[in-house]
Amino acid sequence: MLKTNVLLALLVCGMGMTGMAGEGAAVKVGDAIADVSAPDENGKTIKLSDYKGKNGLVIFFYPKADTPGCTKEACNFRDELGALEKKGYVPLGVSRDTPEDQKKFKEKYKLTYSLLSDPDGKVAKAIGVESGKRQTVIIGKDGKIEKIDTHVSVATHATDLLKDLK
DSSP, X not given: OOOOSSOOOOOBOSOOOTTBOOTTOOOOTTOBOOOBEEEBTTSOEEEGGXXXXXXXXXXXXXXXXXXXXXXXXXXXXXXXXXXXXXXXXXXXXXXXXXXXXXXXXXXXTTOOSOEEEOTTSHHHHHHTSOTTSOEEEEEOTTSBEEEEEOOOOTTTHHHHHHTTOO
């Protein structure tokens, strides 16, 4: 079984290399994401390099933990976790909430994957997405962006993504 209780955050550390997503740069399919880190709901720092070559990542950004839309979305990822893992992907939720708020959210809804804390928006900015907005970046095992989704249905987000995953 894939390690789902410990996932990564994407905080690109000052990239300036061609072909890599850099701080504040708009990303596109095919761009490589450099090694990044952020705290999960337990305060543990998680790195992208922990997954490169092992798992693809479905990194979904949501506005605020324990709100109606974000709860539907997070629960859909929980319910589709097995199917995502079968395809070789691990979900990761990222919001501006504190690790403590993420932990409460995770426990309340029995979420079975990690939630990362991005209170200052550095993770989103480093990836080139807008902080506090609902969007998803899919990263392959090779560390390259496979898909960027900015229009999602909260109730069926993970289910919809499964159709696009290789």
